[in-house]
Amino acid sequence: MKNYESPLHALEQGTWFKLICGASYQHLPAIRNLALAYTLAGADCIDVAADPAVISAAKDGILAARELARSSGSHDKPLLMASLNDGEDPHFRKAEFDPKSCPTDCPRPCERVCPAQAINSTGVIDERCYGCGRCIPICPQQLIFTRSHIYTPEAIAPLVIASGVEAIEIHTQVGRVADFTRLWQAIAPQLDKLQLIAVSCTDGEGLIDYLWEIADLMQPSPATLIWQTDGRSMSGDIGKGTTHAAIKLGAKVMEAKLPGFVQLAGGTNEYTVAKLDKLKLLKPRSPKSHNYIAGVAYGSYARTLLSPILDRLENQPSTSDACLETNPQLLWEAVALARSLVSQIKSSSKGQVTSCG
Ligand code: SF4
Numbered sequence: 001m002k003n004y005e006s007p008l009h010a011l012e013q014g015t016w017f018k019l020i021c022g023a024s025y026q027h028l029p030a031i032r033n034l035a036l037a038y039t040l041a042g043a044d045c046i047d048v049a050a051d052p053a054v055i056s057a058a059k060d061g062i063l064a065a066r067e068l069a070r071s072s073g074s075h076d077k078p079l080l081m082a083s084l085n086d087g088e089d090p091h092f093r094k095a096e097f098d099p100k101s102c103p104t105d106c107p108r109p110c111e112r113v114c115p116a117q118a119i120n121s122t123g124v125i126d127e128r129c130y131g132c133g134r135c136i137p138i139c140p141q142q143l144i145f146t147r148s149h150i151y152t153p154e155a156i157a158p159l160v161i162a163s164g165v166e167a168i169e170i171h172t173q174v175g176r177v178a179d180f181t182r183l184w185q186a187i188a189p190q191l192d193k194l195q196l197i198a199v200s201c202t203d204g205e206g207l208i209d210y211l212w213e214i215a216d217l218m219q220p221s222p223a224t225l226i227w228q229t230d231g232r233s234m235s236g237d238i239g240k241g242t243t244h245a246a247i248k249l250g251a252k253v254m255e256a257k258l259p260g261f262v263q264l265a266g267g268t269n270e271y272t273v274a275k276l277d278k279l280k281l282l283k284p285r286s287p288k289s290h291n292y293i294a295g296v297a298y299g300s301y302a303r304t305l306l307s308p309i310l311d312r313l314e315n316q317p318s319t320s321d322a323c324l325e326t327n328p329q330l331l332w333e334a335v336a337l338a339r340s341l342v343s344q345i346k347s348s349s350k351g352q353v354t355s356c357g
């Protein structure tokens with residue numbers, strides 16, 4: 001594995017790469033394997049839904065990658081980020097069953113499979129269950145089901161931070177200052193546990209004034225700040241043109257000279273870095289500039305890029321747990337593909353951007 005710079009240094013260098021697993025993406029084996037492949041490819045950050053089961057799957061993938069890369073002396077990266085929406089109440093599920101219905105001779109496979117030791121003779125221990133769902137199909141009596149819990153963003157923020165993420169992203173919209181303030185007040189007491197805070201916002205009338213208002217609200221903050229400009233959400237895999245909205249919005253926010261870094265998202269794809277280079281929005285090698293697009297986040301494009309490989313893995317009967325590293329050929333195919341995307345922004349500081357025509 002190549003020895004890339006640390007994630008926060010990548011922001012300063014203008015070579016920051018983030019993988020967005022998606023706020024509503026809950027396919028845990030795929031999240032784990034995407035985190036694994038993109039970690040090995042040199043990603044700086046893996047961004048997942050603020051769902052304990054999803055966070056755990058991504059962590060698992062990052063740990064597996066670190067294990068594979070241990071001998072190379074690679075940096076301890078990427079950062080794990082959880083995304084919270086300031087205007088929506090997230091749903092989380094918990095498993096449940098009635099222990100009185102269990103046959104006395106059941107070998108209790110549910111207990112063995114639970115990674116959180118959340119099952120005992122009394123049933124499911126609510127506080128420990130993080131809704132991964134592994135116990136459900138394994139019960140021969142089909143006694144286990146899940147129920148949905150609704151949390152407010154303010155209630156879930158401390159739980160998410162306690163689950164070990166190093167970064168939080170707040171998704172907001174112009175005009176939601178009251179919602180943003182409530183969420184920020186829940187996060188602020190725990191800032192010492194975070195390396196990075198990102199704010200993701202779509203365009204809208206009064207955007208720059210709104211961003212300044214929340215920038216002031218967040219000061220002083222010991223964590224590094226990123227402004228994620230969400231051009232055209234979940235569209236990067238549609239075609240070349242989707243990148244324009246992301247770049248246009250990124251340039252607009254960059255001009256506002258807010259404190260922190262500006263990073264693109266929403267519609268980003270294989271054309272984005274070349275287009276940024278053409279428009280001279282990447283960090284120049286000289287003269288020194290403090291105003292540049294510090295990095296790019298890829299969502300649907302990055303996931304779609306690897307989906308044929310992950311589909312092949314899941315369709316192989318011998319890899320029932322669907323861990324990518326159990327099939328080295330598929331693993332390194334996936335890493336090579338992921339690296340073809342990661343290397344675009346990584347090589348931008350060395351003047352090696354491929355032309356987009
Ligand atoms: S295995 Fe079942 S009880 Fe254990 S954490 Fe997952 S969903 Fe909860």
Ligand code: SF4
Nearest residue numbers: 102106108110139141
């Ligand atoms: S596997 Fe099913 S039947 Fe057996 S102990 Fe667990 S919940 Fe009860």
